Amino acid sequence: MLKAALEIAFLLIGASLILALYRLVRGPEASDRVLALDTLGINAIALLVLYGIEAASTAYFETALLLSLLGFVGATALCRFLLRGDIIE
């Protein structure tokens, strides 16, 4: 039962990664692309946690935490670049 749920969840999150990639490639404005990158990062966190459940290994939590940190810092830096045209003044 858990195996089947994990398979379904992998499929659904793969589909959502494809949708976010579509918005990343197509997005008419730069802020759309930043939002798509942020969503891709959050979906990758979900995928990592699911893979940790499937492998029954707790080694993936640090990776997921690191990915969420880097995703937040990256989104903040890109937003600051969009707002100011510069990241570190």
Add this chain to the structure above:
Amino acid sequence: MNPVSEALVAVLIVVGALFVLLGAIGLARLPDFLTRLHGPTKATTLGVGTILLASAIFFSQTAETGLSLHELAILFFLFITAPISAHLLAKAALHRRPPAGEIHPAAGPELAPESSTQDAKTRGKDTGGADTVGPPAPGRCSGGAGAEL
């Protein structure tokens, strides 16, 4: 692992993945940037939160160290940072809008026919759809909003 908590973990995983997919569909399909911002920042955060909750239950049941609280760190971090990055993105999008005085399409009743992100799929089957009548306005933020003025 006892079957009740296994069923609970399975249900939480599927529900969380559905929420993640819902956020991504909102990101890909909604017409305007601010509505697109609204989709993933709520639904995806909730979906990842549900999946992390499922993971916490799973590892609390299986790991020999007892209660597993690693996921709560990720969960709190996501719940704190997701609104901040959404706020910054909204600020950036408002900053790059055309200046006041020009009528933004989202301000009037012409929001529904106006879809700046009309993708190729809806354009392909655009035979009688009332919501895709207007021409795509690609240069909204670059001062090209004169199409409806």
